[in-house]
Amino acid sequence: MQPFSAFSLFREGLKGQKGWTPQWRTPEPKPAYDAVIVGGGGHGLGAAYYLAKEHGLTNIALLEKGWIGGGNTGRNTTIIRSNYLFDESAALYDHALKLWEGLSQTLNYNVMFSQRGVLMLAHTVHDVQSFQRHIHANRANGVDNEWLTPQAAKAFCPPLNITANIRYPVLGGALQRRGGTARHDAVAWGYARAADALGVDILQNCEVVGIQRDINGAVEAVETTRGPIRTKKVGVSAAGHTSVVLGMAGVRLPLESYPLQALVSEPIKPVFPCVVMSNTVHAYISQSDKGELVIGAGTDVYTSYTQRGGLHINSHTLDAVCELFPQFRRMRMLRNWGGIVDVTPDRSPIIAKTPVPGLYVNCGWGTGGFKATPGAAHLLAWTMAKDQPHPINAPFTIERFRDGHLIDEAAAAAVAH
């Protein structure tokens, strides 16, 4: 792996950039591997990396039906935080956050992880109660989260409108200072380069079209558009396409795939210092290092694999943004796009063994997968390598739906009484 540094930049700059080499190889598929990851997003690429790095499994392949990072990893609004309510969730997301904190150095790739703070706004008495409960639980769980008054929220985010005469005035907010953003493409490429350097074969344009099982029902091969590949371990990290892939092994999941849209404004000079999220007025916003305001909201209401949604969703998102930040009303939307988010009934993910021996799944991240990228990757790799979940992902099984052990983050927030 050609090291990246200011020095190598300088040296190559003098040589007209001619000395750089491919960040990852373009190998031909081998007929067999010790393990295969299906899905070349951040989670999958990271899992391949950790399998090789931490578990010594280097004879592995990552199969991506299109181009790596082309799914949700390349389409999200880059928000990173770990201030979830339930103990299991806080542990999961904070595991990821701790990995984020050294990721650029670990991968020798600047993923531009910026801990500029995530501020969640409260607009009703119910919101305030909900956030207070989060703050208390987070503190007890060792996750940073603090309450800000409206004035303190505005001091932290000057463009914020805290006047009392809007429809849903800001009553305060919960701030996680360790939260922030990162450059999504860089995470995918950084993991890809590091995994490739350890010997992982990254196979793009390689779509899995079948999963073959032996007479005991265990995984023995995958069929792909680039030929069959024998393997006894398959980890599926395919986000919105998980139902499709797992269906090839006869596994049904509690997943539904929805369009999630996002948009950016034209770039402007720095004006927005942090991430702001509001559940009541339905929008979240930050400013990228390029200067664009990055804005998102909720999903469209129907399931779809089209990666696009309705115009009215954008209107509704932007009317909320303009109420909270009225000076942005004259800004212009530059580009809008969509991804496919796989949603579970309790809005918590599944990182687990499936009923099929040798088949593992990481899915159900819904609208919140990017923040968990290094954590999910690490835990999927662990689960595959040891054929056992790590204590952190042990609660996030498929069986919890059968048994009633749901980890329902959404329910706590949603019920206005």
Next chain:
Amino acid sequence: MLLIPCPHCGDRPELEFVYGGQAHIARPADPSALSDQAWAEYLYMRDNPKGPHAERWRHTHGCGHFFNLVRDTTSDMILASYRTGEPRPTLAADPKGAA
């Protein structure tokens, strides 16, 4: 915004409707007879197909009826619209329709 053909009212914009999830999942007549696994199948497991999907919608800001659509989730094109209680229609584009 989708244009949804309500079987009672004709084409109306998506904002008049509420999505109701996968269609033809009948509540078991005797839930107590089901194992936990089977009950979880009913409650939570879904086909989530990439292709024609039979799904429920309700015309909340209109006639108020529930009804079903077959919509191709790869294009959002609506292949059929039919009333609650009717079987999934047979369509050339939809191999899962009733025989």
Next chain:
Amino acid sequence: MSAPYRTEAGGRIDRSRTLNFTFDGARMQGVQGDTLASALLANGVHLMGRSFKYHRPRGVLSAGSDEPNALVAVRRDDARYTPNLRATEVELYEGLQAESQNRWPSLRLDVGASARLLAPFLAAGFYYKTFMWPRKAWDRFYEPFIRAAAGLGKAPTQADPDRYASRYAHCDVLVIGSGPAGLAAALTAAASGARVMLCDEQAELGGSLLTDQGALIDGQPTHAWLADALSTLAALPNVTLLPRTAAFGYFAHNLIGLNQRLTEHLPTAQATGVRERMWSVRATEVAICAGALERPLVFPGNDRPGVLLAGAARTYLNRYGVTPGRRVAIVAGCDGAYRTALDLHAAGVTLAVIADVRPAADGPLLRAARAAGLIVRAGMTVTGTGGARRVTSVSLAPVRADGSVGGVSETIPCDAVLMSGGYTPSVHLFSQSRGKVVWDDALKTYVPGASVERERSAGACRGSFGLAAALADGANAGAEAARAAGFDVAPKTFAAEATEASADSVIGALPQPASTKTGEAFVDWQNDVTVKDLHLAAREGFRSIEHIKRYTTTGMATDQGKTSNLNALGVVSHALGAPMAEIGLTTFRMPYTPVTFGSLAGVSRGDLFEPVRATAIHDWAVEHGAVFEDVGAWKRARYFPKAGEDMHAAVARECLAVRSACGIFDASTLGKIELIGPDAAVFMNRMYVNAWTKLSVGKCRYGLLLGEDGFIVDDGVVGRIAEDRFHITTTTGGAARVLAKMEDYLQTEWPELKVWATSTTEQWAVIALQGPKARLILEGLVESVDLSPEALPHMSVVEARICGVTTRLFRVSFSGELGFEVNVPAEYGRAVWEAIWAAGRPHGLLPYGTEAMHVLRAEKGFIIVGQETDGTVTPDDVGLGWAIGKAKPDFVGKRSLARPAMSAPNRKQLVGIFTDDPALVLEDGVQIVAAPGQPTPKRLIGHITSSYPSAALGRSLALALVQGGRARMGETLYAATAEGDVPVRVTAPVFYDPDGARVNG
């Protein structure tokens, strides 16, 4: 006196109307009809901006919405300040104030330009390779530096006072683009009687016809034909013409988003109306006549101010009466460039050189140029340009037969370089419609493939270049669209006489000498992406155009690759050694051009942001000084402070009043559902946990509603009005959800049941009277009904009249005191409230709000759904297992309650909590631990769900959910507050009048 580069005559401008404007503070003049770009060019100003990364001096490249360089901010006042506008789209008005961007201290002397010294080290993706050490320097130094250098314009600093509107529209045929194809389509479709809408992003309709000289349509010069066509269309009642209206998005099922600009072109004093209007158009059929975008040539130094697209220069000449220079060099990569040469020549402009860079230079227009006496040097390439803030020369070299280039270039002085590589069909909207574009090998470009929606493309946007083809294509498209929409169409033809260009063109980088070190050849102007950057991406292993785009940022600027996408593809194809068709195109996404947030938000702001739901009593509460809280969309009175009271004082007083005399409370927001039918009780049994069959008429029961997953979703008192009629109440926030759930089961699971559910939430105003004096106060007002405890016991309902008005009078209590809820038709709500108020004042009646209501019920241990429950709580968890009808074979949620986790021993259970310090009121949500002083992560065993100071108890109280709570009575646990672990005692979750005697008063 006219500006130095204004021609003597010609153009579509009104030379008699001079307009004054400023650019970076410098006063200049233009004329009515100018854009800011044309006015600046007329004044000889080419330096209009600085590029994103290298801060290179830049001038305008194009004449339209594809402009990548000339981005300006326009200021009407401090609040109406708009950054990142394209000077080519800013319509000049009297008093326009514009300023350039991304430069400091000035456009001419920009400190950021020193970045060029570091340019060799700032290649694409450089920031991924560095800024990693030391770690803390990223947040503190590197990132702030990058962010300060990034961005283009400045955000407005004040709230936008302009208004925006929106409209839904339907039409039979929407024609997008009003050039020859669009006009032909519109004329043909409109003649059939179809409702036609025709939109164009430009101020004037006409598209390429606005620039044309010399062609004839149906025997008329184009400008005359255009005028006739427009007046024909304007006169037709079934036609809507929308200039200044960009079709920015194609959505599913033929919904097209249009953004109409209404006041941007007006002087400030007149720009008072709605600024922009968003149209959501549902078109039965669409004809996309979006034309084609001119492609620049890629050669070193192609970004100097004064280097423009040749067709754009022709637009400046013919439409705005402006020449780009006095000694103009033309570099032709397509036959169409010669139109510019001919028109400039006819206008008397000196042509320094005409070089043709096509491998085989030929075509009707080249021949016409030669016939006009112009000298064309074929087989050339451009190796560079000279000049700093304005181009001063162009360097050319011959291309040998084998494609190589010699080392010696010839430098030719000039003050403008006009280049054209050909035209790229605008497939953006087609692509947004989810049709697949296909590679056309003959045209060397992507064209629309099969339609997915009800649309068709016509003219240049589908590769049918030339005036005759556009007219014919458009007429066909219009006819086909109108026919498909159900109209009888008489076909139209339009005869064109014009010299048509040949089809060949140039894509990708022009060949360069191998030996010499060449300057930067730009592919994406705004983001400073060069040929070298694209080669670097290929070298680093990026193979898909999507990866290359993201790595180099080509095509990601505010022009979204309009002038760069295809050239980037050409360069990448060369770098990878793969045909362009294999590499693919990046996805086109809406908006085609940027759309103002305000336009998308429309009228949904301020009072119209979201509706306020207010009860019939609302105004009375306002008049009596209530402080309100939002519950869903409702405003509810939270407390009624007297002068000098804070919330705690007011709530304490209100609670004491309820328990000692009487309180009056507006419960109108709670959901109400009238359930009617012979199967009403059967349905209730299936939906709610309780048994309903034996509930007598006139009696009430506390109903508990679960999800199928077994968790509590709602609750409320239900009264049996008749054998076949129940009056159901729900929580305020859950009303719509509960009714929707009922409808779901009624329509799709149990359609055989004869029962109907109707929302009556807004039909009944509900006045709650709670307190020992409640009966006393009501007696005088309620007619012909015995209110005695024997006749109307707790949990009863009776129909009666109060103050002459129908009432459903409930004897219910959420406070634990003697209580009634007077339901009257909402239109009488306030009148009855005021009558009760008047009757009650002498008895000490006081109004109370939701906060006091919460405290009173907590003193009695009554749960509130959404506070004691959070979607994860079962009936048994909160001690409501008694409500379940044990004999019922099934109800919604019953099966799930039998799952293992739902009766696990250590589930959290509802308990009461007393802090050791009676004055300490814990915060909602404080976590409970068994042992103090644990390190994080602590072992959390519960949380406070409700916590209040209790006037009745004279101390604080709280409800909590604690693991195995019911077995912990009397135990000491700890509340993990922010200030430290505080000891608390577990008690029964009922604090006041535990035997419930007071409610029977």
